[in-house]
Amino acid sequence: MRDAKNAVGDQVHSSTAFPRRFMRRFVFVLAGGMFLDGYILGIFGPVSHSMTTDLNLSALWEGLIAAGPLFGILAGSPLGGWAGDKFGRKPLFLIDMCLFVAASAAQFFVHSPELLFAVRFAMGVAIGVEYSVGWPLMSEFAPARLRGRLLGVTLIAWYAGFMIAFLFGYLLEEFTAVDWRAILGSSTAIAVVLLVFRVGLPESPRWLWNQGRRDEAMAVAHKYMESPQEMADVQHEDTTPGTFSMLFSRQYWRSTLFVSMFWFCAVAPYFAIATFADSVLSGYGFDAGLTGGVGLSAAALFGVVFAVLLVDKAGRRALTVPPQWAAAVVLAVIGIWGGAPPAIVLVLFLVFSFVNAVYATLTGIYPGEVFPTEIRGIGTGFGAAFSRIGAGLGTFLLPWSVANLGTATTMLIASGVAFVGAGLSQWLAPETKGKSLTETAAGFAH
Secondary structure (H helix, E strand, C coil): CHHHHHHHHHHHHHHHHHHHHHHHHHHHHHHHHHHHHHHHHHCHHHHHHHHHHHHCCCHHHHHHHHHHHHHHHHHHHHHHHHHHHHHCHHHHHHHHHHHHHHHHHHHHHCCCHHHHHHHHHHHHHHHHHHHHHHHHHHHHHCCCCCHHHHHHHHHHHHHHHHHHHHHHHHHHHHHCCCCHHHHHCCHHHHHHHHHHHHCCCCCCHHHHHHCCCHHHHHHHHHHHCCCHHHHHHHCCCCCCCCCHHHHHCCCCHHHHHHHHHHHHHHHHHHHHHHHCHHHHHHCCCCCCCHHHHHHHHHHHHHHHHHHHHHHHHHCCHHHCHHHHHHHHHHHHHHHHCCCCCHHHHHHHHHHHHHHHHHHHHHHHCHHHHHCCHHHHHHHHHHHHHHHHHHHHHHHHHHHHHHHHCCHHHHHHHHHHHHHHHHHHHHHHCCCCCCCCHHHHHHHCCC
8 A cells, every 4th residue: 555655656656756847947048038028138238338338339329229129029019929929939949049149149149230230129129029929838838826926036036137247248358358249249148058958849739729729739738737627727718819909809808908008107217217327327416336236236137136025925916016116205305305415316216226126027027917828929029018118119219318407306206107107007917826827817907
């Protein structure tokens, strides 16, 4: 009898061990894609002076090149979402990384602002596809009890990528003779590793079921999902083809409005402030140097870790609504208190980075939960694209705003954006903790 029980135990352990190994691998490759997104944005700041001098850039071109990846995401996200919903998540998850490798490697050879903008735009397109395919894939494989945490881990990677890139770029720029092109192109090595690890990953069982390929869907579910409840939930998928117009239908317009505007208001102030941390802080008399850029990124990293640890316990709304009000108030104080001591200003910016990262973590969780499988890719892609309008405009316009309107007014504008996001979330943010994807998509539809 004991041998029989042991045999059953070994079989159960074996049946769950493989899905867990798969999930660890999948978290690694998806987090790696987010790491790259943060990396290519964080690496820009430390080399911007050398690049501007070498290419004789105007302020317009500096802003365009800084925002190039963001504008690329604006184009790539909806395109990737549409293609992922139509042709499957799996092929797009490889194609986007191939594009990134090629575009990143091209940075070693750029000698004009036009080409550099084009290359960084192409990298953004690849990252945009990553957003609209990677997060849906993760949400469709992850167990409900851990879905928030697993999706949130990818945001940890984003902030870590931004901070590590800023530090790495700063050290190379200040203490070595490495050319700025090589510093920018350093993302190529990371992308090659991720591309290799993506080979052989499976297609989403929910997407397969939605396409009417039910036998394939259940075979993948039984092999890669550890929970019988999650496997059974796959069979509740609709088989209706998704269309772009469904995003604005009576059933899903609230999901679309919430995801896109929440994401827009979360990233627009942070991208602008973090990208040009030195110039923003210097406007308040603080000679930030390495401390400012890395400090803001470190505070944000702590914020997203804090959110990931609590999101499946405290719930989504608790980490979405109150932190947004706090961020809006902090930015307003910075804008109004013009004579604040530099040290106080730095502390306020660190607080903003922390609370902003707490609720920004939910931008990686909500899209995969509130849209159904047939439009999960295009819904995530649309939200990512809309958010990058804010991030791109913020990054592009911040140097102009600081020069023409002043730092204080610029911070008040950023505060206004945060207030809009807080009010919207107070109204629409759903609680999806612990629910299946069938429940989360149905529960937010009206």
